[in-house]
Amino acid sequence: MKKSKIHQTIQYTLVVLVTAILLGFTASCKGDDDDDTPARKSHKVVFKAIASAGSNIKTAVYGYDSTNTTATSLSGTTWTSPEITSPAGAINVNVGVNATGSSSASTLKVQIFVDGELKKEGTSSGEILSATANYTF
Template identity: 40%
Template sequence: MKNLKIFSLLLLTLTFVFSSCSKDDDDTPGTGTKKVQYKLIGSTGVNISVIVYYDGDNPVSKTGNFGSEWTSEANISSKTPTISANAIGPNDNSTLKAQILVDGKVVKESGVSTGKVLTTNVSYY
């Protein structure tokens, strides 16, 4: 009876291992390309100054005065959808957050950064 339980447990484990190894699984980190759009949202008076995200396999870095909201071009292809940003707010109540959108819907959102010096990042995985 003990051997039957061990055999059943081994068989069940192998079933999960083989079923999770599908080549068509695009949600596995590092595999498959996602078409995404990135969005940064700051409160009134926030100035986003540094943005880093992935486009394809390459990081893209932008610096400037982007104001309190920034949205990337639509449908960026990336195997590692990730965005980071820095901003300066006018007071301690200033906020900044990042979003990753797929087909126009938010699929990941960062926590809200608060203060005069703001930083945020979010990854799809």
């Protein structure tokens, strides 16, 4: 029972940490206000996570700029977000996924697909897995 509470606490802490990091990326980009910036357009975005055999994906935080969605109570070794459309003014997209691994050799990979094209990947390894990726348009 105690192990379960510890894992829940660690997972919650990781979700909060990943969210804070992703929001920090967004905040650091909002100050870039060049007049030479080309016109931005909307994009179709999909996020994916792939964990090694025996691992279990638990939580995902994904979105654009500071608009994020949290998916909880996930399970299994793969996860794919619903397709989202980032608005024309969006600066970046980000994803953070937490999972538990079966051993120290376990891995987790997150991917960002923009308009059907793989743009960014992030990885993690170990028994407590937390992978993030950020892509700027």
